[in-house]
Amino acid sequence: GQNIDQPTEMTATEGAIVQINCTYQTSGFNGLFWYQQHAGEAPTFLSYNVLDGLEEKGRFSSFLSRSKGYSYLLLKELQMKDSASYLCAVIKAGDSSYKLIFGSGTRLLVRP
Amino acid sequence: DADVTQTPRNRITKTGKRIMLECSQTKGHDRMYWYRQDPGLGLRLIYYSFDVKDINKGEISDGYSVSRQAQAKFSLSLESAIPNQTALYFCATSATGGGYEQYFGPGTRLTVT
Numbered sequence: 001g002q003n004i005d006q007p008t009e010m011t012a013t014e015g016a017i018v019q020i021n022c023t024y025q026t027s028g029f030n031g032l033f034w035y036q037q038h039a040g041e042a043p044t045f046l047s048y049n050v051l052d053g054l055e056e057k058g059r060f061s062s063f064l065s066r067s068k069g070y071s072y073l074l075l076k077e078l079q080m081k082d083s084a085s086y087l088c089a090v091i092k093a094g095d096s097s098y099k100l101i102f103g104s105g106t107r108l109l110v111r112p
Numbered sequence: 113d114a115d116v117t118q119t120p121r122n123r124i125t126k127t128g129k130r131i132m133l134e135c136s137q138t139k140g141h142d143r144m145y146w147y148r149q150d151p152g153l154g155l156r157l158i159y160y161s162f163d164v165k166d167i168n169k170g171e172i173s174d175g176y177s178v179s180r181q182a183q184a185k186f187s188l189s190l191e192s193a194i195p196n197q198t199a200l201y202f203c204a205t206s207a208t209g210g211g212y213e214q215y216f217g218p219g220t221r222l223t224v225t
Contacts, residue, residue, distance in 0.1 A: 033213060033214075042216035042219055043155070043216050048213060087154065087155070089155075099157055099160065100155075100157070100214060102147075102155040104152060104153060104154040
């Protein structure tokens, strides 16, 4: 089976740094995505990790530890527009198919 | 123009009605997906298709059917809509091969009364 856990909500201050954690238990792990989703809009791609370590992309970084079943998304220099839900999604491989299994998402509120 | 489009964007229908949601893409991707999103439950996969002749059930396929009319088109049908199918529905596409990101359409908000 598969289980993906993220905090439901987080609050942070404009200009600060926030870390959103994701833990997963899944068979056939083949990589992990982070998506951003503003209310009522489509998810948009932020990052992809398949190997252990940190991937940095501008203000956003994502970390993966496969042995611990753990990832985090780090957002630096927070801006008001970063208020959104952040979705952790695990690629489940097997039986010749690839599927994304999504966590419930973390709703981030950035305050002035 | 958007790469992944969905029609309609909003729909209100009555219990028992048949309804079709359509998805088109210009990205040239072989793989297409239908998800539904409910508050607190995240995105759940309904059906997916890896090419025109390939249809696979996802996590929650009961009460739904799909048709892959062409590489660029993937439609989702609710044969007899029920109120607990009220949700936000997303179509997505991805390139062939493992690990490629999925590109989402703008979503269809469906309400079944």
